[in-house]
Amino acid sequence: MSDDAIALGDDKDLMSQDRNVDNVTDQRLRLLVGLVVVLGVCAAAGFAAHALRDPVPPPHPAVLAGLCGALIIAKLVKVHVRVQSNLDSNTWGEVPVLVGLTLVPAPWVVFCAVTASLVIRLLVRAGLQKSVFAVAKDTLTTGAAALIFLSFGVRADLDDPSFPMLPIVVALAGFIVVDHLAFVPVLAAATGGDLWQVALHDWASKVILHLGELVAVLLVVGVLATGTNPLLLLGVPLVVVCMHLWQSRSVRTREERESWQRLAKATDELNAVDLTQVLHSATTRAAQIFSAVEAAIELAGRTVRATESQVLTDGPAPAPATAPPDETTVDLIAHDGSVRVGVLRLRFGGTVRLTEVEQYKLRTFASAVCTAIRNAQAYAELARIAAENAHAAGHDPLTGLANRRRLYEHGGRLFDAPSHSGLFALLLIDLNHFKEVNDTLGHAAGDEVLRQVAARLRDAAADGDLVARLGGDEFAVLLTGLPTPALAGHRATGMLAALEADIEVEGMRISVEAAGGIALAAGTGGVEELMRRADIAMYQAKRSGEQTFVYAHARDTADLGRLMLTGELRRAVAEHEFIVDFQPIVDLGTGEVVAAEALARWHHPDQGSLSPVQFLETVERSGQLPAFADAVLEQSLIARQSWRDAGFDLPVAVNVSPRSLLDPTFPGAVLAMLARHDVPANRLVLELAETLTVSQLDIVERTLAELRTAGVRLAIDDFGTGVSSLSVLSRIPVHQLKIDREFVAGVETSTEAAAVIRTTVDLARNLDLTVVAEGVESEPQRRALWALGCLAGQGHLFARPYSAARFLTILQRGSGILAAALHDEGSVVRLPARRLPNLPA
Incomplete structure (x- = not known):
């Protein structure tokens, strides 16, 4: 069993356990080490007393020196492999002990073993605690073998050695058992591992090693006892070297395989989306894989430190300090070398030189840690953005309240x-x-x-x-x-x-x-x-x-009938009960039709034809407004296409509810429908209620700007009836004003109404807008509007609202002219057919 794998495996374990494990584990470890030391002292004292009670002449100093030298060489020839936080080593110290017991009295063999152990401690400059433990353990193991020889009555004789095969076998077994009893509990307590797992670690190769030791001992003792040709002893070093090379290769191969398996397992554990979990797992696994006393990962403003068993700290990065000599660092860099996210630091508690394989393994692990950190950071950023988007979707950006x-x-x-x-x-x-x-x-x-x-x-x-x-x-x-x-x-x-x-x-x-x-x-x-x-x-x-x-x-x-309408809206939309009639917009001077306004009707199966006044508010409050608006616009564009196919390329005006303009998907739906019916955007006029409040304008400005940019024409309906006419005009980029019918009705008799119309016409002329008068019922009204500068109008004087087919029939019957011209053809230059300056092109 190992010398250098004593007392916590190596100094790294002592330092790590003394500082980082809890008090219960630390006390238990100290008790186990103290027990071994006490038993070693007792064994040394016992053999000293035996030597005094039964004095024998001391062997020649050269013999003792040779035995000590053999013990030192056997202990220095070892398998040296770093696994986790332990130094797993196996020596051939049993061979010179057992051979020496057949040649030299037992107390002197124990003395030589203690001396050799002390010399080795001085050569490797081990710590005091480790040295004391090693000497005590060697005293116990050598003493156990010597005691077995004494119990079998074997007397050492350098001149005529015997060949006690059975005592040799039993003494080797005793040596191994005592070595495990002294070493395994200490190692298990130091590493926190399971006692049986530590004891049975790599048991097959250890059995083969001990069989090789037995063969070597029996060969040496047999040659010495039988007087056989001493040249046969030259085979002993060959056996030892062969066994040593085999075991070295076997142990290193196994440990490399297990190390890569631990690396693969650690890499799998890094596949987490929580950055803290990634950092904690990476630091503890780094300490385990690379046998470090402590591992640390430093990111921007954050440092995580851990041993192989627990996380020590996780917080702000400390002030930069000089790196200790026992520390190895590697940058956490992505595979392509483009991003450096931090640094991985390993502290070994002593000078350690990593092999080329270990360096490659460290770089591989660092790359995996870098990838895991970047993935966790990316996931955290996505989660943050998703949370912000979710918050924005449900909250008002100005006040932070729910929307x-x-x-x-x-x-x-x-x-x-x-x-x-x-x-x-x-x-x-x-x-x-x-x-x-x-x-x-x-x-x-x-x-x-x-x-x-x-x-x-x-x-x-x-x-x-x-x-x-x-x-x-x-x-x-x-x-x-x-x-x-x-x-x-x-x-x-x-x-x-x-x-x-x-x-x-x-x-x-x-x-x-x-x-x-x-x-x-x-x-x-x-x-x-x-x-x-x-x-x-x-x-x-x-x-x-x-x-x-x-x-x-x-x-x-909203009486019971209106509530009933609310429940019937979904059916009305699905069964196309909403239809659209069209009223012509006429050039007041020539009587020609220049556009058409779409007017929705509900053909209710029980209540007959309902006007928008009767159902529009119910539609707006029911949640069916988008479907209703789509149905009206769809029918309007279909009718407009049928007129164009017949030679009447007229714009069509459609009323838009303010609530539709609050829907951010409305512009996209309008433009998609125009594209589907192959209607130029400038042949659609959206009529907006002048009663839009300023607060609503704050919201719909972007919607209207998007539609206007696409080419859709905008008109303000019932202009002059609201309290914010000029505010609406200054905020909405419109093309047309429609004068409310109450002003048109009083144009002949009310100077105030005439003044409003004149002012509106002047305002529109200055802003390069067109004006349409609504509710023109008589020729005097038509002439008065014409005199005030209003060029277009609509009303029962020209035509009532008609279905799309009936509207087309009227157009064809009069070639697009619904009233006689107000002027002689010879005195006024006629406008192009079905066109009017500044009306929607």
């Missing part, structure tokens, strides 16, 4: 799995006169006001409530855990009270007023119905001048 999507998802979960902790309700909040903040102080100030309002609502919300910004100056709060319906009003009043304190923006103190609508969760209808009811209650609060208003079914203008 409409998350509100609907959360509310849907509440409807699907009602909580047993109470009722829930929706509070819809709209800021009063918020437009004035934007118009007076600018949008940056308006954004700051919205952020402060959001913060106050968030602070005032109870645990479990969800505060959301729906867009613009509209907020919503899902009130949860309500023990009684009455508490919803109390909670809502408290939240609005949080907004009463002045807000300071750009050195000015602004008072924020708000109105809130409360709707308790209904048994049916889901989040859409809850939102509709809260919206109705909010507008009732605004109209009545109250701060909050609770939804009451009796005041709901």
Whole structure:
């Protein structure tokens, strides 16, 4: 058994265990080492007493010197392989001990063994603890063999040696057993390994080695005892060398194989997505594979240190220091050499020179660690981006509150799995006169006001409530855990009270007023119905001048018939009950048709033809708006293609709900449908409601810019009826203004109406826009509009809305002219057929 594999295997184990294992293991190790030392001292004392009691003349000093030399040489000829944290070595020290016992008295053999062990400790400069343990163990093993010789009555005789075969076999067995009893428990305690696993490690090669030792001893003793030709002793070194070379090769091959297997296992363990797990596994495995006292991985701002059994530290990188002489470092570089992520450091507790194979193995391991770290970092970055995207998808970027999507998802979960902790309700909040903040102080100030309002609502919300910004100056709060319906009003009043304190923006103190609508969760209808009811209650609060208003079914203008329509919308879209009629837009001067406006109708199987006024609000609040908008646009483009095929290349105007413009997928759907029907983008006019609020404009500007860039024409419908006409014009890049029918109706009798039309026409002329008058019912209205500079109009004077086929028939019947010209052909230059300056080309 090994000398250099004593007491923790080598100094690395002593240093590592003394510092890093827990106190229980350390105490146990010290007790085992102390026990061996005490037994060794007792064995030495016993043989000293035996020598005094039965004195024999000492052998010639040359004999003792030769025996010591043989012991030293036998112990220095060893198999030296680094495995894990142990130095696995095997020597031939048993051979000179057993031969010496047949030639020299037992006490002198023990003395020579102790002397040889001390000399070896001095030669290898081992530590005190290790040296004491080694001497004690050699004393025990040699003493055990000597005791067996004495018990068999074998008397040593240098001149006439005997051939005690049985004592030799038993003494060798005793030597091996005592060596294992002294060494294996210490090694198992030092490495934390299983006792039996350590004892049976590589048992087959050890058995063969010991058989070789037995053969060598029997050969030497047999030659000496029988007086056979001494030249036969020359075969002993040959046997020893052959056995040594065989064992060296066997052990090294086995250990290399196991080392690569450990490396492969460690590489598999690195296939983790958590960076901490990768670093902890890599450092502990590095210490195991390369027999290091300690391994460390240094990344940017982070260092992980570990032994083969546990992680020591994981935290910020320490200040740079001079590397100790027993440290080996390798950069963690990717296979292609393009990225360096850190450094792997190995400390061995002594000077160690890695072999070429070990260096290659270290580089391979470092490359695998680098790849694992980069993979974990990439996964962490992807997880971070995914979390950010998930957060962005459900939160308002300005205020950080939940957005409409998350509100609907959360509310849907509440409807699907009602909580047993109470009722829930929706509070819809709209800021009063918020437009004035934007118009007076600018949008940056308006954004700051919205952020402060959001913060106050968030602070005032109870645990479990969800505060959301729906867009613009509209907020919503899902009130949860309500023990009684009455508490919803109390909670809502408290939240609005949080907004009463002045807000300071750009050195000015602004008072924020708000109105809130409360709707308790209904048994049916889901989040859409809850939102509709809260919206109705909010507008009732605004109209009545109250701060909050609770939804009451009796005041709901959406009667039972409208609720029934809500449930029938999906069927109507699927069965194509929505149809589109078309009203011509006419050149007021020539009477020629220059465009057509699409007007949706619902052919209800029970209620007949329903106008948009009767169902559009229901569609917008039902969640069926995208499907409805697609159906109307599809029919409009199909009709337009049929007119073009007949020779009438007319633009078609389609009304767009503000809610459609809030959908980021809307532009893509429109452009895809244009491409599918091969319709140029400039032949489609999207009519926008002039009643778009400034807060809605903040959201739809990007949508409209994308459509305009693609070539789609934009028009403002019912221009002049809202309170933000100029604000809308300044924000939306439109091509056309449509004058509301109430101004057209009073153009002959009301100077105010005429002034509005004249101002609109002048404004449009300055902005290079076209103007279309709606609701032209009589020739006097037509002439008055023409006199004011309005060039186009639509109304019952020219034609009522018709189906696409009927519209085409009318066009063909009159060759595209629906009214007589207002001027003589000889005095006015005629415009090109079916074209009008500045109208959509």
